[in-house]
Amino acid sequence: MSKSSRGGALSPGRATIHDVARIAEVSTATVSRVMSGGKPVSAEVTDRVRAAAREVGYRPNPAAQTLLRGRSQTIGVVAPDLANPYFAEILKGVAAEAAEGGHHTLVAGSDEDPDREYRSAMELARWVDGLLLCAPRMSTPRLKEVAAASRSLVLINRILRHPSIGAVVVDYQEGIRLLCEHLASLGHQRIVYLEGPPNAWSDRQRQRGFRVAEALKQTVTPVPCGSAMRDGYSAVDEALTHQPTALIAFNDHVSLGVLTRLRELGIDVPGELSVAGIDDAPMSAHMDPGLTTFAVSTVELGRLAWQRFSSDPAAGATHLSGELVVRGSTGPAPRRRRSQASAAKR
Amino acid sequence: MSKSSRGGALSPGRATIHDVARIAEVSTATVSRVMSGGKPVSAEVTDRVRAAAREVGYRPNPAAQTLLRGRSQTIGVVAPDLANPYFAEILKGVAAEAAEGGHHTLVAGSDEDPDREYRSAMELARWVDGLLLCAPRMSTPRLKEVAAASRSLVLINRILRHPSIGAVVVDYQEGIRLLCEHLASLGHQRIVYLEGPPNAWSDRQRQRGFRVAEALKQTVTPVPCGSAMRDGYSAVDEALTHQPTALIAFNDHVSLGVLTRLRELGIDVPGELSVAGIDDAPMSAHMDPGLTTFAVSTVELGRLAWQRFSSDPAAGATHLSGELVVRGSTGPAPRRRRSQASAAKR
DNA sequence: ATGAAAGCGCTAACAA
DNA sequence: TTGTTAGCGCTTTCAT
Numbered sequence: 001m002s003k004s005s006r007g008g009a010l011s012p013g014r015a016t017i018h019d020v021a022r023i024a025e026v027s028t029a030t031v032s033r034v035m036s037g038g039k040p041v042s043a044e045v046t047d048r049v050r051a052a053a054r055e056v057g058y059r060p061n062p063a064a065q066t067l068l069r070g071r072s073q074t075i076g077v078v079a080p081d082l083a084n085p086y087f088a089e090i091l092k093g094v095a096a097e098a099a100e101g102g103h104h105t106l107v108a109g110s111d112e113d114p115d116r117e118y119r120s121a122m123e124l125a126r127w128v129d130g131l132l133l134c135a136p137r138m139s140t141p142r143l144k145e146v147a148a149a150s151r152s153l154v155l156i157n158r159i160l161r162h163p164s165i166g167a168v169v170v171d172y173q174e175g176i177r178l179l180c181e182h183l184a185s186l187g188h189q190r191i192v193y194l195e196g197p198p199n200a201w202s203d204r205q206r207q208r209g210f211r212v213a214e215a216l217k218q219t220v221t222p223v224p225c226g227s228a229m230r231d232g233y234s235a236v237d238e239a240l241t242h243q244p245t246a247l248i249a250f251n252d253h254v255s256l257g258v259l260t261r262l263r264e265l266g267i268d269v270p271g272e273l274s275v276a277g278i279d280d281a282p283m284s285a286h287m288d289p290g291l292t293t294f295a296v297s298t299v300e301l302g303r304l305a306w307q308r309f310s311s312d313p314a315a316g317a318t319h320l321s322g323e324l325v326v327r328g329s330t331g332p333a334p335r336r337r338r339s340q341a342s343a344a345k346r
Numbered sequence: 347m348s349k350s351s352r353g354g355a356l357s358p359g360r361a362t363i364h365d366v367a368r369i370a371e372v373s374t375a376t377v378s379r380v381m382s383g384g385k386p387v388s389a390e391v392t393d394r395v396r397a398a399a400r401e402v403g404y405r406p407n408p409a410a411q412t413l414l415r416g417r418s419q420t421i422g423v424v425a426p427d428l429a430n431p432y433f434a435e436i437l438k439g440v441a442a443e444a445a446e447g448g449h450h451t452l453v454a455g456s457d458e459d460p461d462r463e464y465r466s467a468m469e470l471a472r473w474v475d476g477l478l479l480c481a482p483r484m485s486t487p488r489l490k491e492v493a494a495a496s497r498s499l500v501l502i503n504r505i506l507r508h509p510s511i512g513a514v515v516v517d518y519q520e521g522i523r524l525l526c527e528h529l530a531s532l533g534h535q536r537i538v539y540l541e542g543p544p545n546a547w548s549d550r551q552r553q554r555g556f557r558v559a560e561a562l563k564q565t566v567t568p569v570p571c572g573s574a575m576r577d578g579y580s581a582v583d584e585a586l587t588h589q590p591t592a593l594i595a596f597n598d599h600v601s602l603g604v605l606t607r608l609r610e611l612g613i614d615v616p617g618e619l620s621v622a623g624i625d626d627a628p629m630s631a632h633m634d635p636g637l638t639t640f641a642v643s644t645v646e647l648g649r650l651a652w653q654r655f656s657s658d659p660a661a662g663a664t665h666l667s668g669e670l671v672v673r674g675s676t677g678p679a680p681r682r683r684r685s686q687a688s689a690a691k692r
Numbered sequence: 693a694t695g696a697a698a699g700c701g702c703t704a705a706c707a708a
Numbered sequence: 709t710t711g712t713t714a715g716c717g718c719t720t721t722c723a724t
Contacts, residue, residue, distance in 0.1 A: 017717060017718060017719095018717080028717085028719090029719075029720080031718095032718065061718070063716085065717085065718060065719080066718095067716090067717080
């Protein structure tokens with residue numbers, strides 16, 4: 001009692017195991033045993049220790065625990081854009097699962113910069129037990145470097161044949177196929193594809209998916225774009241010069257920008273032009289018209305990514321498939337192509 | 347040379363300072379000096395150490411550094427919903443600023459659960475140098491507990507008079523005032539406010555803002571709602587029973603759900619009903635009609651929050667103001683109130 | 693059931 | 709300029 005007041009409960013977060021040991025009049029080893037539980041300690045001592053711990057607000061120093069155990073109970077997540085709903089949802093899912101499993105989540109955004117992405121990944125690798133790279137844009141050799149520096153590495157939407165790299169990927173090739181078939185059934189022959197970021201593996205998967213177009217007698221013209229709303233907005237004008245009857249964007253986010261620009265131009269969707277996205281972002285169902293898209297469960301993506309850390313061996317890829325969601329933004333191809341004039345002017 | 351092969355470069359991330367010291371044939375202290383830089387070490391030794399470090403891929407163990415220094419170079423961010431664009435953007439901003447300042451960012455989502463929020467905060471507090479709580483829903487006593495357990499605590503959108511708690515808040519009261527005045531100028535007298543989550547301080551600020559309504563001869567009816575799109579969608583029907591000519595939602599996210607439901611009901615916006623949101627979410631400009639809203643810079647919010655950690659003393663609140671953005675979703679109040687029938691049916 | 697002691701990887705005195 | 713040593717806070721043998 002008199003002793004305890006000497007302990008100094010001024011900064012509760014800063015009490016160490018020694019403080020507790022001193023107050024409870026036991027060794028630090030015993031305190032440790034009580035705190036971790038499941039160790040043989042007498043009831044009486046347990047109570048004394050618990051009381052002392054509560055008194056000074058003792059909480060074990062995680063750095064010390066990490067140093068000793070060699071594991072930080074922390075995972076790292078790196079994504080090109082933390083504000084992009086797609087990655088934000090994955091992060092939310094992974095962080096929730098990780099917390100469930102007693103792990104913390106460290107994040108870093110790369111702003112689509114492969115170099116920054118690499119540096120962030122290497123930096124986080126020092127800390128974490130497992131590293132999750134979302135749609136990494138860095139080169140393959142660098143990715144292998146990261147793998148070597150990481151205790152455990154999992155990729156989302158990128159595949160790399162490597163013994164210690166795991167992956168969870170969405171089957172975007174199938175997504176494009178479904179979208180093309182859907183458009184074909186509506187009579188669309190001229191499609192423009194708004195491309196994603198240059199180094200995105202998942203963009204290449206989409207491009208591959210377009211190989212079905214030939215069989216469907218469709219022409220697909222790729223137009224450089226990006227992954228953000230404003231990219232879609234800006235790419236519309238060039239897309240229109242190819243006089244498509246339908247337009248598929250890299251993702252729903254981009255489609256949003258597209259719809260806005262088309263509205264400005266007074267082009268009716270889907271009357272004059274059909275528009276489709278990919279991913280089924282939360283707001284896609286709320287657009288007017290609703291956006292036809294290839295729906296992917298980000299929740300599931302996050303869950304699967306976490307599983308790679310906790311259960312599965314690292315190597316190999318888990319494939320996740322999505323489904324076609326038809327809403328109002330796609331409709332029958334117009335009988336007559338819009339006039340050159342209406343397409344080009346502004 | 348011959349020695350180095352014994353070092354075993356198998357797991358590069360796991361090499362310790364001892365390995366480097368052995369290979370470079372110096373003491374660990376010297377290695378430490380070289381790695382941290384700015385210490386007096388001869389050029390020749392520096393080279394040897396650097397070479398050895400590169401050879402084994404040495405990277406200092408952050409847990410050991412943290413244990414020694416007492417600081418982890420890490421901040422923590424807790425938010426009610428990591429997938430909510432508002433918080434995702436704040437997170438993006440804070441994480442970017444923190445990285446700039448050589449800090450890592452630990453995140454946790456609370457799913458709007460005050461209890462989970464408290465536990466996450468206390469847990470992160472063990473680790474981090476600074477803790478950022480976004481729109482915390484937990485009770486004031488608990489918040490003080492967290493403050494006591496944290497090295498440094500900053501709140502976004504919540505104020506608490508406490509010597510060691512800093513805050514960055516948006517002036518939502520002003521936002522509501524601007525919105526009300528705007529609607530008044532359009533002749534709106536009957537407004538429904540779709541309330542945010544029960545424990546949100548920022549919701550209470552909004553409610554206070556509505557005190558201007560009286561002077562403007564407006565009636566404001568609050569209707570319980572929430573912070574998510576689906577909340578807005580679900581709350582519309584009850585809102586309509588009050589026969590408003592305008593509707594203000596807790597945030598833009600909610601407004602999106604509102605617009606969708608109104609479209610389903612065939613109610614014209616803004617012809618029959620005006621709708622306004624708060625925050626100016628990225629997609630708000632892309633809706634049809636565009637959403638009138640009180641715009642807040644999340645980027646600035648993130649930047650200011652980070653500044654609280656790096657420069658300012660903790661206590662006190664920084665106020666951030668926003669601006670009215672008028673788009674198509676608000677218009678003149680309809681001459682005649684919609685008939686009871688049309689409002690109630692369905 | 694409990695304590696003493698070693699040591700995780702690193703850095704900061706203090707010596708030399 | 710470089711090495712030796714102590715110790716950050718904790719857990720885990722190994723004794724007792």
